[in-house]
Structure formats: C-alpha cells, structure tokens
Amino acid sequence: MSQWVQLRIQAKAAQVDACENALLALGALSVTLQDNADQPILEPELGTTPLWDDTQIIGLFDADTHTAAIVEQFPLMFAAEGGVGSVDLLWEQVEDKDWVRAWMDTYKPMQFGPRLWVCPSWCQPPQPDAVNLLLDPGLAFGTGTHPTTALCLRYLDEHIKGGEEVVDFGCGSGILGMAALLLGARTMTGIDIDPQALTATRDNAQRNDIRRDRFEVYLPQHTPAVQADITVANILAGPLNELAPQLAQLTRSGGKLALSGLLSHQADDVIQRYNEWFVMDTPKQQEDWVIISGTRR
Structure with missing residues (x-):
C-alpha cells in the first residue's frame, strides 16, 4: 500500500500563494509548483520569483489523510488565505517505490570531450584511466x-x-x-x-x-x-x-x-x-x- 496521496490543483498565478498556504495549513507534508502550460521562464530578474500563468500545485499528504475532509475544508481555507475564485482538486495515489534508488538510477556517468568523465559516487567509472570527476547532485547548481x-x-x-x-x-x-x-x-x-x-x-x-x-x-x-x-x-x-x-x-x-x-x-x-x-x-x-x-x- 502507498505511504502517500497527493492533491493536484490547477490554478492561476494569482491563486498560487493562497493554494500553497491552504495546503500547508491542512497538513500537507510538501507543496510542489509546476508549469501547467509549457510556459518558459528563462531569465527572471534578480530578487524575483515569477510564476507561470497556469500553475499545477501538488500537495503531498500521508496515506491515512481523511481526503474527503480536506476537500470540504480546502475552499474555506483558500478563502481565508485571500484566494479568489475556485480551483479544481484531484486526489491521486503516489506510486510506492524506492524513490532514492529510482533517482540514483537516472544519474549516470557522462563524458565531455576525449578525456573527461563526470561520475556519481555510486557508479564505477567506465574508463578508470580517464579524467574522472566524482560529483553527486547537492547544494549548488552544476x-x-x-x-x-x-x-x-x-x-x-x-x-x-x-x-x-x-x-x-x-x-x-x-x-x-x-x-x-x-x-x-x-x-x-x-x-x-x-x-x-x-x-x-x-x-x-x-x-x-x-x-x-x-x-x-x-x-x-x-x-x-x-x-x-x-x-x-x-x-x-x-x-x-x-x-x-x-x-x-x-x-x-x-x-x-x-x-x-x-x-x-x-x-x-x-x-x-x-x-x-x-x-x-x-x-x-x-x-x-x-x-x-x-x-x-
């Protein structure tokens, strides 16, 4: 049985803050924002956090969550947080698998030019005699x-x-x-x-x-x-x-x-x-x- 369920919401940019705050107030373990219309935001100005015009918001909840109660309470909490209008809600079960292993499986050694490889620490370098840079995803970009x-x-x-x-x-x-x-x-x-x-x-x-x-x-x-x-x-x-x-x-x-x-x-x-x-x-x-x-x- 899955350990989590998620509530998926389609919202406009002006509704995002209220949706996010309502989800957290209702017990969401995390809230994720995603582009819902393939709208690139390529180079935001410094100090700004622009949002997509159509944003998909995903609230992650424990599997024991009373989903019907959340659906009933969400409009009230959304309005209390300053939300205007209405949004569509959709519950989904989250696939139960080893997410750490799944993530590690997607990150493989990569070659850049004749000499250089970048390898995650959990992989054996494909060419041990090459220039092998060990690097795991972490705090900073790159x-x-x-x-x-x-x-x-x-x-x-x-x-x-x-x-x-x-x-x-x-x-x-x-x-x-x-x-x-x-x-x-x-x-x-x-x-x-x-x-x-x-x-x-x-x-x-x-x-x-x-x-x-x-x-x-x-x-x-x-x-x-x-x-x-x-x-x-x-x-x-x-x-x-x-x-x-x-x-x-x-x-x-x-x-x-x-x-x-x-x-x-x-x-x-x-x-x-x-x-x-x-x-x-x-x-x-x-x-x-x-x-x-x-x-x-």
Missing part, C-alpha cells in the same frame, strides 16, 4: 546534465593543456573548476555570490582529493587580484553583460574566455558587449543554448 555546463566542460577538455591558472565566476558546485584542475590546470579561483556554493565547492573538491591551496573560493567582494589564463562563467546573459569589465580585468592579455548560460538569441548582444576586450569566436550551440569564447586583446 552536475553536467544541463547543456550550458556540458558546453563549458567540453571547452575545458579542449583548452586545458597543463599549468593554467583558471577563474570560474559563478562556480556553483565547483564542477568547472574541479574539471580544470583534474585536466591539468595549476590553480583555480572559484567565485560565487552564494555562500552555499562555496561550501559545496570545497566539499566536492575534497571528495576529488584536490588540495585546498589549488582551489580557492571567494565571494565577489573578497576576490583577490587574479590574471587568469582561462576565465569561465556559466551564469545568465544579464549578469554576463554587467560583469564584462570585471571578467576582462580577471583575464590576462592573451588569455582565454568562455561564457555560457546563454540562449542562442542572446549570443550576439553578449559578443558585442565583450568585443571591447576580447577577440570573440563563433558561438557553439547545444539544443537552444550556446557557449561563446574569445581571446583577451
């Missing part, structure tokens, strides 16, 4: 599954020859910095605005036997003067445009630059922004995403 991360990893596999000083602005999980070091870079400076990302980077570097003196991590305001041989930044178009002078300053004359987190239609604007400091290359694309690169003038 496991190699997203096209922008994959593009950056392939760039590093191609351009790291040995002995480079590398900067990763927006280091997230530390995946790009660790890949650079394992491929032969001498040092890595990771920079991120999120303290959790710095923690994740340190933990992941330790798991890969990378000495702390080879991989230093900083908040942006504490970053020391660096002249990198290669600078990578996998963030978003808006921040990349704003950071152009800073990323140029971090890169030595003749040094390399790789930028991702960009949709294909955003590439021209970012290239134009960086032309002042870099000779830019033709973008490379994977699905709807691109990486742009260049050489410091």
Whole structure:
C-alpha cells in the first residue's frame, strides 16, 4: 500500500500563494509548483520569483489523510488565505517505490570531450584511466546534465593543456573548476555570490582529493587580484553583460574566455558587449543554448 496521496490543483498565478498556504495549513507534508502550460521562464530578474500563468500545485499528504475532509475544508481555507475564485482538486495515489534508488538510477556517468568523465559516487567509472570527476547532485547548481555546463566542460577538455591558472565566476558546485584542475590546470579561483556554493565547492573538491591551496573560493567582494589564463562563467546573459569589465580585468592579455548560460538569441548582444576586450569566436550551440569564447586583446 502507498505511504502517500497527493492533491493536484490547477490554478492561476494569482491563486498560487493562497493554494500553497491552504495546503500547508491542512497538513500537507510538501507543496510542489509546476508549469501547467509549457510556459518558459528563462531569465527572471534578480530578487524575483515569477510564476507561470497556469500553475499545477501538488500537495503531498500521508496515506491515512481523511481526503474527503480536506476537500470540504480546502475552499474555506483558500478563502481565508485571500484566494479568489475556485480551483479544481484531484486526489491521486503516489506510486510506492524506492524513490532514492529510482533517482540514483537516472544519474549516470557522462563524458565531455576525449578525456573527461563526470561520475556519481555510486557508479564505477567506465574508463578508470580517464579524467574522472566524482560529483553527486547537492547544494549548488552544476552536475553536467544541463547543456550550458556540458558546453563549458567540453571547452575545458579542449583548452586545458597543463599549468593554467583558471577563474570560474559563478562556480556553483565547483564542477568547472574541479574539471580544470583534474585536466591539468595549476590553480583555480572559484567565485560565487552564494555562500552555499562555496561550501559545496570545497566539499566536492575534497571528495576529488584536490588540495585546498589549488582551489580557492571567494565571494565577489573578497576576490583577490587574479590574471587568469582561462576565465569561465556559466551564469545568465544579464549578469554576463554587467560583469564584462570585471571578467576582462580577471583575464590576462592573451588569455582565454568562455561564457555560457546563454540562449542562442542572446549570443550576439553578449559578443558585442565583450568585443571591447576580447577577440570573440563563433558561438557553439547545444539544443537552444550556446557557449561563446574569445581571446583577451
């Protein structure tokens, strides 16, 4: 018998907060929001949490929950939370299976270029003699599954020859910095605005036997003067445009630059922004995403 049931609700953006608060007040163990109309939200402004116009809300409850009582009480609680109008409710039984094992089974070793593999800790590396980066999903963004991360990893596999000083602005999980070091870079400076990302980077570097003196991590305001041989930044178009002078300053004359987190239609604007400091290359694309690169003038 299943241990959980879930209440599925179709709502408009203006109804989401009231629905979420009502579900939690009625004993939901968790509440999940999903896009209900294939509406992308590609680059929200900083400090905002935009919602889809049509949102699917899923409240998870214990299987012993009195579902009829919840259905009866929900409209009253929804109205008490400021909800306007009505919403459709649908109870579903949650499949009973080993969710941890199911999740682990979906995350497999991935290859990026001729040399580099990213492997979860519970899998045997397919090529033990290759450059194998051990990384499990965790606190911060970046496991190699997203096209922008994959593009950056392939760039590093191609351009790291040995002995480079590398900067990763927006280091997230530390995946790009660790890949650079394992491929032969001498040092890595990771920079991120999120303290959790710095923690994740340190933990992941330790798991890969990378000495702390080879991989230093900083908040942006504490970053020391660096002249990198290669600078990578996998963030978003808006921040990349704003950071152009800073990323140029971090890169030595003749040094390399790789930028991702960009949709294909955003590439021209970012290239134009960086032309002042870099000779830019033709973008490379994977699905709807691109990486742009260049050489410091």
